[in-house]
Amino acid sequence: MPQVFSPRSDRRLRLALSIGAAMLLLILAVGFAYARSGAAWAVGKPAAQPIPFSHAVHAGGLGLDCRFCHAGVEQAAAAGMPTAETCLGCHSRVWTVTPQFAPLATALARGTPVEWSSVHRLPDHVRFHHAAHVRSGVTCQTCHGPVWEMPRTVKTETLSMGWCLDCHRDPASRQGPADQALARDPAGGPPPDRPFGLAARPVMHQGIEVSPLTRCSTCHR
Ligand code: HEC
Ligand code: HEC
Ligand code: HEC
Ligand code: HEC
Ligand code: HEC
Structure with missing residues (x-):
């Protein structure tokens, strides 16, 4: 052949x-x-905002406390966002003439919140609770980076499951004193709540105790 x-x-x-x-x-x-890599998680990428708000000016320069605008961090799951009234407390007196403040007037007239775009947003199947973390002595900076230096707000961490677990496997090394996460005015008060039942009875899997902080149901519904 x-x-x-x-x-x-x-x-x-x-x-x-x-x-x-x-x-x-x-x-x-x-x-x-x-x-x-961080790029796939939009680390370092600012979101388009209705008003070009700067943390560097307000939290850095003017030294406003985070809780002035994010009032929920010590009590609730969500940190909360400032209302038009919060901004207008100052901006009806200073820096009022520029058109960049128009969204504040619109929100006020319609009685709706200002539509800030999310920089950090977890998928719906994950639950997160700010108060549980802040009151356990984890600082804002640990998860959000040096926000007070940012002219535009960006993510400094991926917020991936691996990132959460990195800390949850050994939180002690990243926890400060419980009342000092917001050092300017220590939170004090009762110990942190366990909103998702961290203190529940231990779960055994194949004879091994699973730490409540790494148990799937702690973060997933
Ligand atoms: C004067 C009000 C004000 C103060 C004070 C302030 N913020 Fe904000 N913050 C805002 C506004 C408005 C936004 C939405 C626009 C943006 O993302 O830049 C925001 C957004 C954020 C976000 C992103 C939210 C998201 O949707 O992902 C984080 C994180 C944050 N702030 C943390 C902080 C921390 C930490 C401090 C204290 C060091 C602080 N902020 C102080 C007004 C404020
Ligand atoms: C405690 C008073 C105060 C509050 C509350 C406040 N601001 Fe300001 N803001 C100022 C001052 C003062 C300046 C001017 C800073 C400068 O020029 O150095 C300023 C500047 C600005 C500027 C333009 C300057 C820049 O470089 O970014 C914008 C936009 C702005 N603020 C948005 C907001 C928004 C949105 C809120 C509400 C979330 C807010 N501010 C809350 C005091 C305040
Ligand atoms: C343990 C990590 C962690 C710490 C500590 C933390 N955050 Fe957050 N933050 C997150 C995560 C994760 C999200 C996204 C939450 C979601 O999508 O449900 C978020 C979202 C936010 C948001 C936007 C959405 C909302 O919850 O209203 C703001 C504002 C914010 N954080 C501010 C703060 C401030 C201010 C502090 C300090 C007092 C702080 N965070 C401490 C992880 C953290
Ligand atoms: C820097 C450390 C750190 C990071 C990062 C972190 N956590 Fe936590 N987390 C803690 C600590 C500390 C506690 C509280 C432990 C306690 O109360 O004993 C906690 C508790 C929790 C709880 C239980 C709340 C309760 O008390 O029932 C949930 C849910 C949770 N974290 C979700 C998350 C998610 C989701 C992420 C990632 C987006 C995350 N955490 C990132 C340190 C961290
Ligand atoms: C400390 C909190 C935490 C714990 C504990 C945890 N997860 Fe997650 N998980 C997350 C976060 C945050 C995300 C979302 C990451 C993202 O943005 O895609 C996630 C996403 C997921 C996803 C979706 C993956 C994807 O690509 O969208 C699955 C599936 C999942 N987790 C399964 C589990 C299982 C199974 C366990 C238990 C062994 C577990 N998780 C424990 C925080 C946690």
């Missing part, structure tokens, strides 16, 4: 196959590295 493929075409085929395999591995490796 005559030879259909020459030895040369056989070599070419082998070369093409190995280049193809190498390319595939490279694409997978790059894809994996990207998925694990």
Whole structure:
């Protein structure tokens, strides 16, 4: 039988196959590295906001306390966002003329909240509670970075499940004194609530006790 493929075409085929395999591995490796990197989680990317608000001016320069605008952090799951009235307390007197404040007037006239875009947003299947963390001595900076230096608010952490678990496996090293997460005016008061039942009876899995902080149901409904 005559030879259909020459030895040369056989070599070419082998070369093409190995280049193809190498390319595939490279694409997978790059894809994996990207998925694990901060960029895939929008770390460092500001969101489009209705008003170009600057934490550097207000929390840094003017030294306003975080709780002045995010009043829920010590009591509730959500930190809460400032209302138009909170801003107008000052901006009906200073910096009032510029058109960038129009969304405040609109919100006030309609009786709706100002529509700030989320920078940090967990999927619906995850639950998070600010008060439980802040009152356990975890500072805002641990999770949000140096917000008071930011002209535009950005994420400094991925907020991925791996990131949560990194701390939940060993929280003690990242907890400060319970009343000092907001040092300017220590929270004091009763110990932190366990809103999602952290203190419930231990769960055993294959004879091993699962720490309540790493148990799936602590963060997932
Ligand atoms: C004068 C009011 C004011 C003060 C004080 C203030 N913030 Fe904010 N904060 C805002 C506004 C308005 C936004 C929404 C616009 C933006 O993201 O920049 C915001 C957004 C944020 C976000 C992002 C929210 C999201 O949707 O993901 C974080 C985190 C945050 N602030 C943390 C802090 C911390 C920490 C402090 C104290 C160091 C602080 N803020 C002080 C008004 C304030
Ligand atoms: C305690 C008073 C006070 C409050 C409350 C306040 N501001 Fe301001 N804001 C100022 C002052 C003072 C300046 C001017 C700062 C400067 O020029 O150095 C300013 C500047 C600004 C500017 C323009 C300057 C810049 O560089 O960003 C914007 C926009 C602004 N504020 C938005 C807001 C919004 C939105 C809120 C409510 C979430 C708010 N401010 C709450 C006092 C306040
Ligand atoms: C343990 C980490 C952690 C700490 C500590 C923390 N945050 Fe957050 N913050 C988050 C996460 C995660 C979200 C997104 C929550 C969601 O989507 O349900 C968030 C969302 C926010 C938001 C926007 C949405 C909301 O909840 O209203 C603001 C504002 C905010 N944080 C401010 C603060 C301030 C101010 C402090 C300090 C007093 C603080 N955070 C401490 C992790 C943290
Ligand atoms: C820097 C450390 C740290 C990070 C990061 C962190 N946590 Fe926590 N978390 C804690 C501590 C400390 C507690 C409270 C432990 C206690 O009360 O004994 C806690 C408690 C909780 C609770 C239980 C609340 C209760 O008391 O029932 C939930 C739910 C939770 N965290 C969710 C999350 C999620 C979701 C993330 C990631 C988006 C996250 N945490 C990131 C330290 C952290
Ligand atoms: C400390 C909090 C925490 C604990 C404990 C936890 N998760 Fe998660 N999980 C998260 C967060 C935050 C996300 C969302 C990450 C994101 O933004 O996609 C997530 C996402 C997920 C997702 C969706 C993945 C995706 O790509 O969207 C699954 C599935 C999941 N978790 C399963 C589990 C299981 C199973 C356990 C128990 C072994 C567990 N989780 C324990 C915080 C937690």
